[in-house]
Amino acid sequence: MFEVRDYPELSWSLSRHKTMLTCLRKYAYDYYTSHNGWLKNADSLAKQAYRLKKITNLEMHFGSIVHDLIYQIIQQVLNNQEIPSEETIVDEIRHHLNRGFTESTKKEHLWQHRPKHYTMLHEIYYSQTNTLPKGKIEKITNRLHTTVKNFFASQSFADVLNKRDMQFMESEKFRFMKVDGVKIFIVMDLVYKDLLNNKWVIVDWKTGKSSDEDRNQLALYALYLQQKHNIESLDDIIIRNEYLLDATHVEYKLTEYDLINVQRLYSISMEQMQSYLEDSNKNAPKPIEYFPMQEDPRVCARCNYQELCFPSTL
Structure with missing residues (x-):
């Protein structure tokens, strides 16, 4: 049963570790400020942080679509269903990409209220235009056909087909x-x-x-x-x-060293995460000032939280 908690449960993942190393302010927004931001009675900052957290970019959106469709194809194989053609999958990916673009440009009001259920592309949100960079469109278009073709020819998909x-x-x-x-x-x-x-x-x-x-x-x-x-x-x-x-x-x-290495990575990372807690029993974070902002403008340019970090420049 879902329980509303003042603070999130402390957990660990490689993506969380990577976020902490990339920018501590983003880490705080991702894992603490945005907590409960999906609730109707959440405060405005939590809602804003949660909404910004859900922004994606074209490359990530493409990867997510491909992963979802690969999962569906594998399930179809395992359930003895007809396997879609490469052309069908390419068309399906293109359909999802177009839908994401449409939601970002024409349905922002719906995304504002239900950010989990609608797509907002970083390239659209922060450019304040309804167009995507031409270079990115060309890159994704090239990846589209290549990725689908290489999936069908991959060793792992061959293993799936040899399911017996x-x-x-x-x-x-x-x-x-x-x-x-x-x-x-x-x-x-x-x-x-x-x-x-x-x-x-x-x-x-x-x-x-x-x-x-x-x-x-x-x-x-x-x-x-x-x-x-x-x-x-x-x-x-x-x-x-x-x-x-x-x-x-x-x-x-x-090797055993690989496992020891990843266990050591977890241990060091978790110790650092806990150093940013005001109350470790509640997983309550220290005030936001204890989470310094990234100083590299190239990293900030790709971040979802520009609106919170640099409100006067937008």
């Missing part, structure tokens, strides 16, 4: 494990067991370029899987990134 030899777990749902009473949230795109080779496979679809964080992300997923299913040997777990932009996939062989 695979045992699939539920995917794309929030899971968590607890460390010292703190929930660590994990979202895995695809998890299955290769029955022929007796291996667990964790897949993460990427619609952008590779990152140094990709291995840590998969190591965290593997740690969860190992604990959840009592997997004795790390050799029984394959972690794989599918880079749909350049038609490559990378598999990592985990």
Whole structure:
């Protein structure tokens, strides 16, 4: 049962950790100021922060659409339903992109009241125009066909099609494990067991370029899987990134050091998060002044909270 709380529950995720490292003021807005901002009787600042938190950008919106459709396609395969063609998927993605643009330009009043249910693009909101940058449109258009084509040709989708030899777990749902009473949230795109080779496979679809964080992300997923299913040997777990932009996939062989490293990352990160709490028992944050703003204007230019940080310049 949902319970209204003055402060959110303290939790951890790699995205939360990354936000803290990027900008502490954004971290405060994301995880504290916006709390309860969806409630009708919330104060105006909480509502404003929650609304701004829900802004997305064209690349993120595209990635979210692709992930959702990949999940749907895989479910159709597993349920023995007809698989849509590449052309159909391209058209579906284009439809969702166009709808997001329409909602951003013509339905801002609806987004203002229900930001969770409508799309607002950063490029539209802060440019105060009803047009998207030409370069971004070209980039997403190029990614559209490439990404869909490479998904259908990927190793992981081939494994899905060979479903008789695979045992699939539920995917794309929030899971968590607890460390010292703190929930660590994990979202895995695809998890299955290769029955022929007796291996667990964790897949993460990427619609952008590779990152140094990709291995840590998969190591965290593997740690969860190992604990959840009592997997004795790390050799029984394959972690794989599918880079749909350049038609490559990378598999990592985990070591104990990988797991130790991600556990150490969590420990250091959590200690830093707790240092910004006024009351650790309630997860009540210190006043906003204790969360300094980012000094790099390039980072600020991409941020959702320009309206709060620089109200006089907008």
